[in-house]
Amino acid sequence: MVWINQIVQGIMLGGLYALFATGLSLVFGVMRLVNLAHGDLIVLASFLSLVIVDNLAWNPFTTLVLVIPMMAVLGFALQYLLLNHTLDSGLAPILATFGLSVIIQNALLEQFSADQRRLHVGSIETQSMRITSEISIGWFSLIMFLVAVLLLVGLQLLIRRTRLGRSLRATSDDQRTAQLVGIDNRTLYGVAMAISLATAAIAGVFLGVYTNFDPSSGPARLIFGFEAVIIGGLGSLWGTLAGGIVLGVSQAIGAQISIGWGELTGNLVFLAILLVRPRGLFPGPEPA
């Protein structure tokens, strides 16, 4: 029974990993940008929330009202003013986001020191719903999972059903032809990054409540995001959720075998899937 419990906890965590992955795969899909700073931007969102909590004594959930728009504006500005200028030049975008990652980590270290931090949302953190005597689901974990799923559904609807989503898909298919139908691709890239960092804001606040963070936590978040994308298969949001869950469950099972084996097991499962199914478990349609 303790195993089933671990699997359930892993599924809940998987929702969060799917959120990391969604932000990454959105910008990769639309502008072929590998954002190496995504993990650090998630941690930046955790710290933004912390600053608001410390100064205004808000609940971390409430801080989302400010953190989401702040991160979205940052995303648009970052893309429009910096990353757009690197797009047509080979390695430049990946180097730019790598540099950004270093800058964010050091700026956070300078401002907040290397101490481990945590966001607190009150008693809901420790309350849980008892399913059987051995299995219980924390309310917070459940909320985190449901928010992640709702967000994925919302993004899926945005991409499939709206005019903006249509433009994003068209640009992802063929950015040159997208310009020929009147799409301003550079502004659209800014919007895609804004959406990506809005998901990073939500991921950052939930992660800050779920576990400790410090200025150097970003790269580990980035790895989990990449692993979820690759396990699930690029180009499908449901694959991303499945990828996040597979990663979360692997880590939970590993940690049950031995407490230090959590992340290692996740990495091994990721490598195994990369070997056996290089396009992931649920790949999107073949590129035409």
Added chain:
Amino acid sequence: MSAGAAPRTAPASPLLEVENVSCFYGDFQALFDVSIEVGEGEKVAIIGANGAGKSTLLASVAGLLRPVSGQVRFAGAAVGQLPAYRRVAAGIALVPEGRRIFPSLTVEENLRIGAHRRRSGPWGLREVYELFPALHDLAGRWGGTLSGGEQQMCAIGRALMGNPRLILLDELSLGLAPKVIKVIYETIGDIAAQGTTVVLVEQDISQALAAADRAYCLLEGRVSLHGATAELTRERVVEAYFGVR
């Protein structure tokens, strides 16, 4: 071949003026001081051999390529430095070589996205479906699953959805069955009848000359011949096309 020396058949106030345009791909010069004029409502063909610079010329008009020197004027305004998406808003639509249908959009979405910067005019989803009834039956199909002819209809429909004043058609007949080519060329008359100016690029000379009022022939990046199609003899066209005497 300056604007002042334009042929008698060119109209008084052209919709499109390409003035002494030179274009490069890296170090390779694809166009040398090319000048053309297209009047509102005209059907103009640009012919030439493979690599003569026809598609480059269209790309520089549509804004995919910025000329190194020279100017592109549309409806009297200089547009040579505007990005492609702003030229769409001004009324220039390009149906690109290879059709370039968006594979992850349905046929109907491919058409609707053509109206992204829709100007007012006669063309809408219903009118495009009337022009190409085959597309109506395919509305829900993914763009990536269409045959060549279906893609070409969809690409023309997509361009029309924005109600352009000028539609540029690049290599319309390339890779299509003769029956399909016939259907597509018949629609060009319908498009022009709605007041849209048509510029078409073709390797197939007889097809292009039959459909157009005037023609320019490009040879190695330069205009080698222009005039009303009715006045062009086959001999002169062949000479201008291949550069042989």
